[in-house]
Amino acid sequence: xxxxxxxxxxxxxxxxxxxxxxxxxxxxxxxxxxxxxxxxxxxxxxxxxxxxxxxxxxxxxxxxxxxxxxxxxxxxxxxxxxxxxxxxxxxxxxxxxxxxxxxxxxxxxxxxxxxxxxxxxxxxxxxxxxxxxxxxxxxxxxxxxxxxxxxxxxxxxxxxxxxxxxxxxxxxxxxxxxxxxxxxxxxxxxxxxxxxxxxxxxxxxxxxxxxxxxxxxxxxxxxxxxxxxxxxxxxxxxxxxxxxxxxxxxxxxxxxxxxxxxxxxxxxxxxxxxxxxxxxxxxxxxxxxxxxxxxxxxxxxxxxxxxxxxxxxxxxxxxxxxxxxxxxxxxxxxxxxxxxxxxxxxxxxxxxxxxxxxxxxxxxxxxxxxxxxxxxxx
Amino acid sequence: xxxxxxxxxxxxxxxxxxxxxxxxxxxxxxxxxxxxxxxxxxxxxxxxxxxxxxxxxxxxxxxxxxxxxxxxxxxxxxxxxxxxxxxxxxxxxxxxxxxxxxxxxxxxxxxxxxxxxxxxxxxxxxxxxxxxxxxxxxxxxxxxxxxxxxxxxxxxxxxxxxxxxxxxxxxxxxxxxxxxxxxxxxxxxxxxxxxxxxxxxxxxxxxxxxxxxxxxxxxxxxxxxxxxxxxxxxxxxxxxxxxxxxxxxxxxxxxxxxxxxxxxxxxxxxxxxxxxxxxxxxxxxxxxxxxxxxxxxxxxxxxxxxxxxxxxxxxxxxxxxxxxxxxxxxxxx
Amino acid sequence: xxxxxxxxxxxxxxxxxxxxxxxxxxxxxxxxxxxxxxxxxxxxxxxxxxxxxxxxxxxxxxxxxxxxxxxxxxxxxxxxxxxxxxxxxxxxxxxxxxxxxxxxxxxxxxxxxxxxxxxxxxxxxxxxxxxxxxxxxxxxxxxxxxxxxxxxxxxxxxxxxxxxxxxxxxxxxxxxxxxxxxxxxxxxxxxxxxxxxxxxxxxxxxxxxxxxxxxxxxxxxxxxxxx
Numbered sequence: 001x002x003x004x005x006x007x008x009x010x011x012x013x014x015x016x017x018x019x020x021x022x023x024x025x026x027x028x029x030x031x032x033x034x035x036x037x038x039x040x041x042x043x044x045x046x047x048x049x050x051x052x053x054x055x056x057x058x059x060x061x062x063x064x065x066x067x068x069x070x071x072x073x074x075x076x077x078x079x080x081x082x083x084x085x086x087x088x089x090x091x092x093x094x095x096x097x098x099x100x101x102x103x104x105x106x107x108x109x110x111x112x113x114x115x116x117x118x119x120x121x122x123x124x125x126x127x128x129x130x131x132x133x134x135x136x137x138x139x140x141x142x143x144x145x146x147x148x149x150x151x152x153x154x155x156x157x158x159x160x161x162x163x164x165x166x167x168x169x170x171x172x173x174x175x176x177x178x179x180x181x182x183x184x185x186x187x188x189x190x191x192x193x194x195x196x197x198x199x200x201x202x203x204x205x206x207x208x209x210x211x212x213x214x215x216x217x218x219x220x221x222x223x224x225x226x227x228x229x230x231x232x233x234x235x236x237x238x239x240x241x242x243x244x245x246x247x248x249x250x251x252x253x254x255x256x257x258x259x260x261x262x263x264x265x266x267x268x269x270x271x272x273x274x275x276x277x278x279x280x281x282x283x284x285x286x287x288x289x290x291x292x293x294x295x296x297x298x299x300x301x302x303x304x305x306x307x308x309x310x311x312x313x314x315x316x317x318x319x320x321x322x323x324x325x326x327x328x329x330x331x332x333x334x335x336x337x338x339x340x341x342x343x344x345x346x347x348x349x350x351x352x353x354x355x356x357x358x359x360x361x362x363x364x365x366x367x368x369x370x371x372x373x374x375x376x377x378x
Numbered sequence: 379x380x381x382x383x384x385x386x387x388x389x390x391x392x393x394x395x396x397x398x399x400x401x402x403x404x405x406x407x408x409x410x411x412x413x414x415x416x417x418x419x420x421x422x423x424x425x426x427x428x429x430x431x432x433x434x435x436x437x438x439x440x441x442x443x444x445x446x447x448x449x450x451x452x453x454x455x456x457x458x459x460x461x462x463x464x465x466x467x468x469x470x471x472x473x474x475x476x477x478x479x480x481x482x483x484x485x486x487x488x489x490x491x492x493x494x495x496x497x498x499x500x501x502x503x504x505x506x507x508x509x510x511x512x513x514x515x516x517x518x519x520x521x522x523x524x525x526x527x528x529x530x531x532x533x534x535x536x537x538x539x540x541x542x543x544x545x546x547x548x549x550x551x552x553x554x555x556x557x558x559x560x561x562x563x564x565x566x567x568x569x570x571x572x573x574x575x576x577x578x579x580x581x582x583x584x585x586x587x588x589x590x591x592x593x594x595x596x597x598x599x600x601x602x603x604x605x606x607x608x609x610x611x612x613x614x615x616x617x618x619x620x621x622x623x624x625x626x627x628x629x630x631x632x633x634x635x636x637x638x639x640x641x642x643x644x645x646x647x648x649x650x651x652x653x654x655x656x657x658x659x660x661x662x663x664x665x666x667x668x669x670x671x672x673x674x675x676x677x678x679x680x681x682x683x684x685x686x687x688x689x690x691x692x693x694x695x696x697x698x699x700x701x702x703x704x705x706x707x708x709x710x711x
Numbered sequence: 712x713x714x715x716x717x718x719x720x721x722x723x724x725x726x727x728x729x730x731x732x733x734x735x736x737x738x739x740x741x742x743x744x745x746x747x748x749x750x751x752x753x754x755x756x757x758x759x760x761x762x763x764x765x766x767x768x769x770x771x772x773x774x775x776x777x778x779x780x781x782x783x784x785x786x787x788x789x790x791x792x793x794x795x796x797x798x799x800x801x802x803x804x805x806x807x808x809x810x811x812x813x814x815x816x817x818x819x820x821x822x823x824x825x826x827x828x829x830x831x832x833x834x835x836x837x838x839x840x841x842x843x844x845x846x847x848x849x850x851x852x853x854x855x856x857x858x859x860x861x862x863x864x865x866x867x868x869x870x871x872x873x874x875x876x877x878x879x880x881x882x883x884x885x886x887x888x889x890x891x892x893x894x895x896x897x898x899x900x901x902x903x904x905x906x907x908x909x910x911x912x913x914x915x916x917x918x919x920x921x922x923x924x925x926x927x928x929x930x931x932x933x934x935x936x937x938x
Contacts, residue, residue, distance in 0.1 A: 003824030010821040010830075021809040044383065206462070229460045233380065240381035267808070274805045277766060278819040278866065279794030281787060282430050343384070343452055346445070350387035354442070358394055361434055369427045373767045415785065419770060420724050426785055505788040 011284065015291040029260050030300055036253045037304025037352050038311070039246060044344055045312045047239040054231050058224065062196035063205060064091075065222040066212060076191040077219070084215055090200045090208045096192035098181050102146060102174070107135040111174045113181065121177040125159040131171030133161045149186040156180075243351065250351060254359040261293075261363035269370055276372035285368035293360050297353045305348070309340075380460070380538050384453040389535060391446045392528040395439045396521075402432045402439075403521040406514035415506050429510070433498055436517070439524075440491040447484050450531075454481075455631050467631035476534035483527045489654060490520050496658035500678055504670035512665070567616055567708055574612035578694055581605035585656070585687035592676055598683060599660020605690060606653035613645070617697045620704035644696050652689025655682040712742030712905060713763055713874075718772035718782075720758055720930075732758045733769070734930040741923075742873075745896060745906040749916050750927035756909040757878055759927070763907065764876045765793035794819060798867030800877040804859045806851040806866075812838065813847040816866045823870065830869070837865040841895065857888040864895060874905045881912045889914045896920065 019026055066085060068077040077096070085094045099114040111132060121127060126144070138144060138158055145155050162170045181187065199205050209221040264272075272285055405428050414422055454467035454477075464470050471477030494516050501509035581601040588598045613630045621638055622629075634642030659679050666675040720733040732755045740746050740763075748756040761767045762774055765781055768789075774782045776796065781789060798819075806815045816834040838844045841861040846854065851862065860880070867875055877896075881889040889912070897920040900906055910916055916924050926933035 006826055007822060007824035010824075010827055013827070014818075014821055017810065017814070225462075229462075232460055236380065236382040240383055240386060243383050243386065244381075270805075271807055274807060275818065276790075277799060277801070277805065279790060279870065280819075280822050281790040282427070283433075283787070284822040286430065286434060343449075343456065346449055347384045347387050350391055350449075351383070354391065354394075357438070358398075361438060362431070365431045365434060369430065371767075373761055415783065423768070423786075502787065505784060507785055 008287075011288050012291055012295075015288050015295065018288070019292060019295065025260075026296065029257070030296060032253060032256060033296065033300035033352075033356065034304040034307070036249060037301055037348070038307045039249065040243065040351055041305050041308030041348055042311050043239060043242045043246070044348055045308055045340070047235050047242075048341075048344055049312065051232065051235040054235070055228060058228055058231065061224055061227070063198045063224050064196065064209060064212070065224075066195045066197070066216070066219050067222065068194075068216075068219050070218070074194075076187065077194055079190045079192070081216060081219065082192075082195050085195060085197060085212065088208060088211050088215060090204050090211075092198045092200050094195060094197045096195045098178060098187070099193050100181075100185055104136075104146070109135055109172065111172050113174045113176060113184075115178045115181045116175045119175075121175055121180075122159065123177055123180060124156055125177070126156040127160040127162060127173075127175040128158055129162045129170040129173040132174060133158070146184070148184045154180075154184055250355055254355040257356045258359040258363060261289075261360040262366070264367055269367070272367055272370045273372050276370065282368050286364060289360075289364040289367060293357060293364070297356060301349075301353060304352075305345075380457070380535070382453075382457070384449065384456070385535050385538075388446055388450055388453065389528075389532060391442050391449075392524075392531050395442050395446075396524045396528045398435045398439045399517070399521045399524045402435045403514075403517050405432050406517045410511060410514050413507075413510060429507075432514075432517075436491075436494060436498065440495050443484075443488055443491050447488050450481065450484060451631055452634065455635065466629045468629050473539075474534060474537040476530050476537060480527065480530040480534045483523065483530055487520070487523055487527055488650075489657060490516070490523065492654040493658055493661045494520065496655075496661060496682075500662055500665075500671065500674060503674045503678070504668065506670050508668040508670045509665060570612065570615040574608055574616075577601075577605055577608035578612075578690065581656075581690055582687055582694075585683050585690070588659070589680055589683050589687065592680065595659050595663045595679060595683075598686075599657055599663070602653050602656025602660070602686060602690075605656070606649065609649050609653075609690075609693060612697065616708075617645075617700060619708070620701040620706050623704055623706040625706065625708065641696070641700060645693060645700075648689040648692040648696075652686045652693065655686040655689070658682055659686070712777060713740040713907075714738070714773075714775040715759075715763070716773045716775070718759075718762060718769045718774060720755075720762065720767075721770045724770065732930055733762070735772070736930075736932055738925065738932065740905070740907065742905045743900070743903060744922040745900050745908070745920055746923045746925065747916055747921050748907070748909045748927055749911060749924050750909075750933075751911060753929075754927040755930040756927050758930075760876060760878055760907065760909050764797045764799060764874075765789045766799075794823065794870055796873050798870065798872035798875045800860070800863045800867050800875065800880055802879040802882055804863040804883075806859060806862060808850075808852055810851065811848050812843070812851055812854070812862050815851055815862060816869055819866060820869050834865065834869055837868055838862075841865050856883050857891065860884065860888075860892065861895070864899075868899070872904065874907065875899055877906070877908045879910055879912075880908060881910065881915055886914065893918050893920055 066077070066081070068075050068081065079096065082094055082096050085091055095117060097115070097117070099112060102111045102113050103109075104111060109131075116127075119127075128138075128144075133139060136142075136144060140158050140161060143155050143157050145153050148154050156176070162173060176184070182189065199208050205223055205225065209223055212219065212221045275285060276282070409425050409428060409432075412421060413425060451467055454470040457470045458464040458466050461469055461473055464473070471481060494513065497509050497513045497516065501507060501513055581598075581604070584594060584598040584601045588594050610630065613633075614628050618628050618630060618633065619625050621633055621641055632638065632642075633645060634640065659682050662675050662679055662682075665671055666679075715736055715738040718733055718736045718738075719731070722730045722732055736759060748759060750756045758767075762769050762782075765774075769782050772782070773780055776792070779792070781792065784792070807818065810818075813831070813834055816837060817830050820830040820834075835844065835847060838847050841864060843858055843861045843865070846858060846862075851859065854862065860883075864875075867877075875896075880892055880896075884892060893915070896906055896908075900920070908915065915921065
């Protein structure tokens with residue numbers, strides 16, 4: 001065992017010296033390798049972090065949302081539905097909600113207007129998210145004017161701007177009092193946008209949903225877990241798409257790696273011949289070459305991953321934000337929180353180090369079987 | 379299909395490995411037909427060179443097989459959240475009819491590939507490539523299995539649609555479901571434990587006997603295989619519930635998650651290594667008559683047996699300690 | 712000690728440019744002696760040398776070292792034996808550029824799994840014995856012909872081989888250096904090693920230290936029978 005270790009150590013020593021001897025040649029490979037890893041790692045780190053963010057945020061959303069459907073479209077729901085829902089076994093905290101969208105032509109953006117249930121807002125006052133504040137260039141105390149459902153101008157004074165750490169969901173949020181909401185959108189008393197609730201026992205969520213659907217056939221219950229699944233799926237899909245698009249570059253890189261590994265200079269061939277002539281076996285040469293590839297891979301991987309980490313978490317992934325966040329006018333200004341896990345690293349390995357190694361197996365073998373006989377004759 | 383990076387990586391890996399093994403078998407066929415160790419002809423030299431390529435390809439393929447086995451299970455566990463009713467990898471695997479067959483074949487291929495590596499290792503110690511024919515015959519068996527594994531994985535992943543209602547381990551492994559898995563779980567607890575500990579003890583004894591006397595290697599190899607199955611059965615039927623401290627949580631996959639201190643690793647790694655090496659001993663014994671291996675095989679066999687017995691012992695220790703230190707009480711005195 | 716039985720070597724077998732380099736050679740070489748294979752270029756002496764040293768295998772016939780049949784061994788084991796038993800000094804020296812003298816000397820020992828420090832010490836000692844220790848850190852590109860050869864000899868000795876093989880060792884040396892070389896070789900023999908050389912240089916073939924000269928021509932021994 002000891003001699004095996006010594007042997008590896010000696011070969012690694014030789015390999016390092018060998019790599020350093022050909023800095024120029026290996027540097028080109030290293031740069032390309034690092035770039036590929038950087039690219040892929042950035043994509044993965046960013047989408048995982050956004051996915052995580054979404055999960056964390058969604059964890060606070062209601063377990064069940066009940067919406068009334070008319071001819072397949074979402075319609076207003078009346079108070080007595082809430083009463084019926086309170087009667088469903090397992091349902092808890094049945095609360096009707098008022099919310100909607102307002103399109104602001106001055107900045108061509110959609111706001112989500114909502115009546116909060118955790119605070120009271122003074123009449124003619126609004127609480128806005130950072131995105132709106134930025135877009136309208138307004139702050140606390142400023143007055144914003146909007147057009148109501150019947151064309152009349154409504155003026156609201158900004159009482160508060162929502163904190164920026166909740167930006168992912170609150171950037172475009174505008175909170176108003178119930179009275180103001182109803183008069184602005186023309187919604188009569190007793191009607192609400194939808195009804196939310198929690199369930200006594202997590203595992204019964206689906207059963208409760210079924211009961212709701214039976215009791216109120218013109219409604220559809222939306223489960224939080226469904227939303228989470230869908231978001232998961234969506235982000236996964238986007239990430240997968242990006243990686244597939246980058247597949248072209250991975251392929252190009254593999255071909256590049258193959259070329260580099262195959263294109264031995266006459267000097268390198270001579271060196272291998274000498275090694276074999278003085279007693280190195282084919283498998284020793286193969287081992288050395290794999291160590292070469294391994295050391296380059298490790299170095300490129302660490303460097304590329306580190307750069308990707310800095311890029312995503314310290315520069316907010318400037319390069320891909322657009323694609324991965326979705327196209328909208330009001331961008332939340334959020335910094336992804338660092339999140340790495342082993343699973344992700346292994347997958348990254350599969351997309352980078354794996355193709356590199358595969359591409360180099362045959363060229364390495366071809367180099368290793370060089371006939372030492374030729375050396376004797378030169 | 380679900381377009382996830384891990385799935386793409388798994389399929390890509392499996393495809394590449396399959397191609398490698400097929401290519402290796404292609405060379406292998408050539409070697410089998412024309413091999414003549416005594417000849418110094420150029421053809422023979424060329425064939426010998428090719429064996430280096432085959433060994434390298436296979437070594438690489440086996441490593442990837444191993445990693446992808448882990449990745450496959452891990453991924454299935456991760457993805458459970460996307461399937462209604464799935465609480466762990468079992469739910470994900472049940473989403474369509476290809477999930478468990480793919481996993482089973484992956485396990486089989488892992489062992490076969492491992493045995494190939496063992497044969498290769500021993501072959502390299504004999505000065506006349508004594509195991510070359512059996513080695514490449516095994517390769518010819520392995521190639522179609524790898525291709526099938528790829529096919530099964532592909533079918534499985536293509537057929538995955540999120541939101542499919544699937545069953546979770548509670549219903550499969552709980553005693554009212556009507557599957558083999560549930561039968562395993564539904565034996566009375568004490569019976570399960572008795573079977574488990576008896577089989578494991580016999581395996582250890584067979585191993586120690588082989589180490590000390592060099593006889594009974596076949597028995598030990600067979601016991602390794604049986605021991606492996608018994609161990610998995612043990613994990614599902616009772617070790618898991620003590621780890622999770624929940625009388626109905628039988629899932630064998632969740633133990634590799636962080637929530638349970640990653641206890642799955644010190645449990646499964648020794649078990650798998652032990653089973654592989656034990657089976658390897660069995661794979662080597664038929665060849666101990668070969669002249670160039672007459673010293674090598676007993677030596678290597680003994681070494682493998684020692685590691686294997688240690689592995690099984692470690693597995694037993696971790697499992698037993700998990701039971702002893704668990705807060706779950708299943709037996710009222 | 713080294714036995715060749717009816718050894719043939721054919722290049723490009725079966726092709727249009729098939730060439731018989733060695734045509735049925737029988738030879739016995741004694742251990743502990745310095746032997747020279749003499750002959751003009753093209754006589755096959757280098758080919759024979761590579762087969763004796765395990766660098767290539769005969770197309771037919773056998774090469775035996777003591778009682779070990781080298782010719783039927785696959786490369787893996789041949790290399791292991793060669794590493795332990797033979798030390799090579801090439802005509803062009805064939806040192807690895809970019810490595811220091813000391814590193815070059817250590818190269819044959821790296822795959823043996825010997826303790827790294829031990830190998831280093833031995834290499835340094837060999838360089839000292841060959842009076843070239845002062846250059847051990849130097850790059851091999853900067854050495855003179857005579858110095859390079861000494862490094863090559865040191866490298867050949869690092870694995871403590873029984874047999875030292877040198878191919879045209881004086882081809883790139885002047886007379887003074889050739890004489891020095893012969894002295895070194897004599898020293899090697901006195902350590903109990905066997906030496907086998909190829910040469911067409913009369914300085915070598917007629918040297919006093921040489922115990923035996925075997926003549927070759929056109930792939931066969933000139934005398935035609937076991938000498």
